[in-house]
Amino acid sequence: MPVGGQSSFYADWYAPACGKAGCSTYKWETFLTSELPGYLSANQNVKPTGSAAVGISMAGGSAMTLAIYHPAQFIYAGSLSGYVNPSEGKGWIGLAMGDAGGYKKEDMWGPDDDPAWQRNDPTVNVGQLVANNTRLWVYCGNGTPNELGGANLPATFLESNFMIGQNKKFQELYEAAGGHNAVFNFPPYGTHSWEYWGAQLQAMKPDLQSSLGAG
Template sequence: MAVQGASSCPRHGSVPITKRARAKRFWRRTLVVAAAVLALPALAGPALAMPTHPLHRTPEGGFEELMVPSSMGPIKVQVQWARHGGNAALYLLDGLRARNDFNAWTFETNALRQFAEDNVTLVMPVGGQSSFYTDWSAPSSSNGQKSTYKWETFLTEELPAFLEGYGVSRTNNAVAGLSMGGSAALALAAYHRDQFKHASSFSGYLNISAPGMREAIRVAMLDAGRFNVDSMALPWSPQWLRMDPFVFAPQLRNLPMYISASWGVPGPHDHPDGATGMFNTVNAVALEALSMMNTMSFIGRMDQLGIDAHYSLPVEGTHSWGYWQDQLADARPDILAALGAN
């Protein structure tokens, strides 16, 4: 008959187990189990690398809004991550009336859908009205601006450094823009060849030193936020000439480019409705005609220098988003090829 507690007594021929021996046995077994657990990853295959950058809040191919630190204060940047986790990026620059809530490429066009299946991250900075995406000399003196625009610094130093933390390359980028953003795209690529492998200008002003252009830009900037062009760069100063694609054209040699402008003839995207619609269409015709004059001057300069680019110069088209959407779609194969993302 078993007696309660008899298991603690040694059976015939057994050796008493002391507390110290039991402790040693316990720790020996623990170490064996721990070693087996540590060996499991090696048996299963290579260990998974830990993430080296912040995790996206959305999956690959998803849309996200980031707040990026800058000398101008936090800047909102809208991104659509590369569909397959690639490191290439396309910067899409806005026009003169850039808003402070959204980059217009996200809602005026189908740009997000165009690149939805491509292995390239779309980078769409928000803000910069009338900035020409350059570093200004001083805050605008005509509208009480508090800080000085430093958009070139942001787009070529602060933003790439920030995005690098998310796995976006600092050297495998393209840049595209419309109107104000068109000339800015060429300037950014010309002076930062280590960053940009392709540049696209849609209806850009590519000879801003031509007679009358500075005053035309002055009027446009006053209308778009009451910004003073003299605070951006003094007349015909080195800083002003540095912004002119006609002047810095030699620095574009061997850079893949897509340059487009239309002749201002209303086409399939023009449907004026009422007096306001008619006024806007007439204005878009005039702006596009001016862009074409600038573009033709720029093309002549490029031909003189023997520099090639992909040109698109349709007859139909006004200064409006429907046509820029079409031009982006036309430029897309060139952009993807330059980035190795096709």
């Protein structure tokens, strides 16, 4: 989970990402799949294959997308309350980007009918995740807080109205496509907040280590 990339979906954008803080070049997929592993291999003796991508919220779907198109590099993808069906939520993405930093979704993947929206949608491309046999860990709460907290309105609203439905849809399509290498965790609680993501990262850790041979 890299630091930075506000509203980026950790993707290669068509245009400069211009927001309230100015303009940046967003080429996150290129950085994460070419530049960074190349540097680590050359300078730190880190192999460029057999890794994991794990993300929360917008980055949850992005972790899966990286595994779809770079299966040797990312053999494991974890999505926590992930936006896993972005091509069906373009309007909400545009609103969220504008609110978060003044960004425009068209600068990312073009107009609504541009193929990039489909290309970067794990639900649309679920069959490729099955074909790659990527190990998946998919978590999403239902918007109901428990003793961990996270009871504020944005956290409960996002999880119950946007995230849980698309994550369950992803599970249905994954299983219909013959997928059998995933953990799906949809408990009867959990909001869009770090209290639950932190707990879920701890729950995921043994599975991730085992899958990467690092346990």
